[in-house]
Every structure is written in C-alpha cells, then in structure tokens.
Amino acid sequence: MSRVFAKKSWQTIALLLISAIVAVAVAACSTSISGFSGGGDLAIGSKNFTEQVILGELLAQHIENQTDLKVQRRLNLGGTFICHRAIVAGQIDAYVEYTGTALSAILNKKPISNPQKVYQIVAEEYRQQFNLEVGQSLGFQNTYAIVVRNEDAQKYQLKTISDLARYAPEWEAGFGYEFISREDGFPGLSDTYNLKFSSSPEIMDLGLMYRALVNNKVDAIAANSTDGLIETLNLVVLEDDKKYFPPYEAIPVIRQETLEKYPELAEVIGQISGNISAAEMRQLNYQVDGEFRKVKNVVAEFLAEKNFGQ
Template sequence: LMDFLMSKVETAVTPVSLRPASKKMSKESLERTKQHHKRILAVAGMIVIISSGYLLSHEFLNKHDLRIGSKDATESVIIGNMLSDLIEAKTDLKIERKLALGGTMIAFEALRSGEIDLYPEYTGTGYSTILKNKLRPGFTPDEMYTLVKQQMRDTHQIELLESFGFNNTYVLAVTQATAAKYHLKTMTDLTRVSHNLRFGCSPEFAARDDGLPGIEKTYGMTFKSVNNFSGTLMYTAITSDNVDVITAFSTDGLLQKYDLVLLEDDKNFFPPYYMLPFVNGKTNAEYPEIAQALSVLSSAIDDATMQKLNYEVVEKGRDRAEVARTFLLERGLVKPEDFKN
C-alpha cells in the first residue's frame, strides 16, 4: 500500500513539463487527477487510523495480568505449566508463560524485579542459594519452610504459598538385589555394610560438605571405593554392576525406569527441597485469588508422582505442557471446558 501511495505522490508532484509526452495532461485532466489523489490519500489515512485502532485494541484485549516463569529444568517447566493452567481455569486472570528462563538466580531476579509474578522454587534452594544461609543437618521440612518464608518476606518482599508435596532432595539409591541382600531401608542400615560397597557420585558431590564428606561424618560410614560419574551415567553404572550405591534426586524419572530402592535419610542430613510457588509480594497482595486457585495443589504431588511426570517427558518424549494438563485433568482439578484454546 505504501509503495502504491508513494508512486502516486511522486506522479502528483512532478511538473507536467517534466513528464513523458504520453503523460502530459490537460488542465481539466490535471484537476481530476488532483481530486483522485486527494481521495486516495483520504482513504489511506482512514486505513492507517483503522489499522492503528485495531492494533491498539488487539494489544489491550491480549494484555496479560500475570507472568508465570520457571527455571529450565524439566520438573520446573512441568509445574510452571500446571500453575498457569490452574490460574487460567479458576480465575479471570490472563497468563503469559515465561518458562525455562534459566537457573535459580535468573528466575529469582526476574521475580524480584517484577519481570515475572511467580515461579516454582525449592525451599532448600531458597535457604542456601538465594538467602545464602549455611546448610546444616537436622532441618525438618516445617522448620525449613517457616524460616525461608519469613526471610523471603523480610528481605525480598517475596511470599511463599503452600508446598506441592514432593521433596526433590538428594537420596542414596541401591538396586532391589542389593537392598534385599543387605536388608537396607535407611542410610543407618547402609552404615553397617558401606565398607563392602562401591559408591558412585558426581565429582562435586564427592567434595561438598553437604555431600559425601558430610554423610561420612554424620552417619560414620566409609565406602570401599568412590567412583565419579555424571548425569545418567550413574544409572548405567549401578545397573551394569560397576557400583553398588549412587546418589540421585528423589524425583528423578530414571528411578522408576531402573526400579531402584531409595534409602531413607533417617538423620535428616540432606536439607528439604520442597517445591512451592514463590510470589512477588505486590502481586500476592493485588491478586489474592492466586493463592486460592493454587491451593488445590497443596500436598497433591508426592515424590513417586513427580518421578512419573518427569519420566513421561524425559523417557517418553511427551510435551511438558501436555503432561502438566493431563495430570490436572486426571485428578479432577480442572475440566476440559475450562480451556478454550
């Protein structure tokens, strides 16, 4: 349209004497042409006004009330989609999903600065990584929650809602055969026989105070050997009989795939890492319906359930948003008619 208009303007302002002979016009023709150009410009002006009005109204109609974020881990994105679906289904608020932002501090700074309004985070991560508290054994989940909630409110004006119920903390895992052979249910049980067993963990875990050195000190256990692996290689190592005990996260999807036994941390050495919504304080005050909408997820997901949801994505390749919505539908927390798109 602009090309067309410019060509017409160019023609209109070119003196008749400079136009090609075939385009020289009589006085009457020139007047008609000027009137024609005026009509074209008038129509163009109307088009611009209408288009601008449409764009502004479109922007207004599609304005989002809340921006929900997440870190980039599979688990965080699944839960971020659940939070978005629930708020959309149970309130009139419009949601913009800003998921998989990156690591902890990227997501938290986005929340603190108001770039997002809420995101799912772990109590243990809030305690140590964000608030810079020193980890210590013996924290109960309630103690950790109360402390982090108060410090987040006082220091960053961030509110914590209720926990979803699963605890994605470190665990020690063994095969079913090893558990049966040595009668292992707890980490204290493992202490009795650890000198006969080979241990697999990441290099980082082997050196951290809240890793292997801390376990050895708290439980008094010593392994026959310590072998370093990363990621899924630990699962390969234990299933191929290269090690007897490995570290894992309690909601890893691969735990279900390999049917490993998780040993209870009966001395509460590992800090609790319960996931829950971290909400910008201003947002929480302005929209109290958020907490009400999300309350149906309170203690609704245990470790085994989160393992399964992660497994659906990591091993079966399902879309994370689909896995999240399917869970909500199967639990009856939302209805198909709640979603119009």
C-alpha cells in the same frame, strides 16, 4: 534366551531409555524461555530437570485456566541460584522451590529436621530479604535420595545409608554439583554417616548419573526421591536412617509486586496447595521420563483429572 544375553539386552534398553531423556526434555520443554521472548502478563520459571518443568507448566496452565492472564513460560532456566536470581530481579514472577533447598542453599542456614520450623523460617526470611511470598506446600516432598542398583542392594543387604557406609570405601559415586557443594548435601552427609568412597565422587548431571549407575560406571548416586526413573530402572532408594536430610516440601514462590498487581493469584495458586502427593508427582515424572510424553499434555490431563478450583 541366556541369562547373559538377557542382562545385556536389558542394559541396552535402559541405556537407550536414559539417552533419550535429554532429547525428550528439550522437546517437552518447547515452552522454554527461548520460545517466549515477549508478551504475557507474568512469567513462570523453573529449574532444569523434569519435575521442575512439569511444576512450572502446571502453574502456568492452572493460572491460564482460572484467570484471563497470559503466562510466559521461562522453564528449564538452570539450577537453584539461577532461578532465585531471576525471580529477585523480576525476570520471572513465580517458580516452585523446595523448603530445605531454600533454607540451606539460599539462606545459608544449617539443616533443620522440623518441617514446620523450616517453612516458617523460609517464609519469613524470603518476605523480609527478597520481597517474595512463599505459598503452602503443594503436598509432597522431593528429598535427596541415595540410590543403588537393585542387584547390589540384594547382594550386600543394603537398606540404609548406614549399610552403604560399610562398602563405600570400595565403591564409586556420582553426584550433581549442587549436592557436592551445598550445606545439606554430600559434605554433611559424609560427616553424619562417615561415608567415604574410593575416590572423590564424580560430578555429573541427573541424566548422566542414572546412565552411569545402570552401566556400572558408578555404584551410588544422589537422585531425587520423586524421580520416575527409580522405579523404571528397578533401582533402590536407601533409607536416611539418621534423618540427615531436611524436609524438602515443594512450595510456590511469588513476587510480592506480582501479587499486588494480580491479587487473584494468591487464591488460584493456593488451590493447588496440599493436593499433589509424592506418588502423583512420581507418576507425572515417569510419564515424561519413562513414557516420553510431552510435558504440556501430561499436565493438561492431570489438571483435568484433579479439577483444581472447581
């Protein structure tokens, strides 16, 4: 097989892989809000990407395994602001957020690099402003990650975002809407690294970003560090050598009113805290995005292996 044919074959497989993600996400999220119009003691929500749907299902299954409560799944709701409005309004009772996102996007505060300080600020402000309780970290961070193709990283010896800045004026980038607009996203990153691309970064969702990168439509994307597709597609995460991004610890957020009604939830959700590593989260994401498995099955197996609460 010629080298050119092999390259085209690999790209075709990658394209089919990425194109299937949207369909898989829809099938995997059969427990989304449209499937649960009524019933249940409490509702668990999630944002609209694979990791969030997995974490929402994980919370739901663990609560059902450890209590007699019936849980509605209102997964795949939308972005950060939609989920935040939903929990404040009582449309959901809990979901998983990230500390850096809560600090910058919800509380509109400048990014801070100290994880403990970020957590303390978020916990106090959420309690005072929104009557929400913030649990301890689930055990991993999912920070923003600037990702490039492996062949480009080797050709230009790219290891850090500072390295990328030297070539960026001739490159195209693809970023999500939140990353473009948030305080802890591209505006601050651009200032910190003097990162200027050949044109304004294209705004696209996560699935399209990976597809565009693999097909050479863009040269750099802002992904999530725990995305399973990074390893699947042999991509390279550039080091944030100036430590721009704040910590993004995964934290459960629960309504105080819900905890008062079901006080056992604090202990049950706390059983998960500190027990999910970044490597484990990346593998869970890969099983859904790379192996096309159903979220509920992936989560059930993981909970059985970890045996939380036993």
